[in-house]
Amino acid sequence: MANPVPDPNAPLDDQEQVPVLDDALRSDPQTVAEEAIPVVAERAIIDKRQVVTGHVRVQTVTDTVEELAHASVQRDDVEVTRVPIDRVVETAPEIRTEGDVTIVPILEEVLIVTKQLVLKEELHIRRRIETESVEVPVTLRKQRAIIEREAQAGATVADEAEPENDNPPPR
Template identity: 70%
Template sequence: MHAADEEHIPVLDESLRTGAHTHSEEVIPLVEETASIGKREVVKGRVRVQTVTETIEELARADVQRESVEVTRVPIDRMVETAPEIRTEGDVTILPIVEEVLVVEKRLVLKEERHIRRRVTTETAEVPVTLRKQRAIVERVAPDTPAPEEEISR
């Protein structure tokens, strides 16, 4: 190596000689503690749950309506000028029936009326039905008792 290629590295003695006062710093690494939190599963107990389905026979009750019609013929046999309108008197609907009759002159003759009465009756119908009802049975088991799937694998 040549003297020109060498780098000049200041030495502590040299800096004291030049009169420049520099402070020497030293870095001291500090230690830091950290906390970590973990969790684990601990079996404190077990339970067994069963469902039981029961069937119950019951009669379902409901009110149902049935409507029937009663028709009564009422003979009239009377001459009229025009056909009467359909009319209602109370719970009876009156439907006039007319016929043309040939005479020296044409006239309307009211032959009869049909009286239609509506009646509504109510009856109770009973139909057997099957209903299902479930209930759960819960049984506490000691924590060291193996679970059913563990017993099968053994």
């Protein structure tokens, strides 16, 4: 492997002789020419500033719409029927339900020589459920935005932003 640093005293083989500074000083001063190469660098400076290109004015307007709200309501009506029985029983009957009728026994103790339990009457309670459709007026509010853009020259352009709705409000 060759030595990367050449020996300064060693003669150069097959190469042209390089003039040394001493040789340039010893030669004729008119033959030595100096060249000055200017070094120039550019630099970019970036800056920013605010520029008003126009104005925007936003208003919100609330519209009211009268609509009918539909609903189903239930009402329970109770019908009480007194059924006279007047029968002697040994024990008090329980409250029972037959179909849609709840039967509540009404008892009375009667004083005879002996005491007997007499079923005096029964209350038959029937429950009926009625469903009725009602319509109630309600007031709904919807907002929309009105946007006005003022250009630099003073001309006004109006945009109206509608809410996303299948039923737009009447105007």
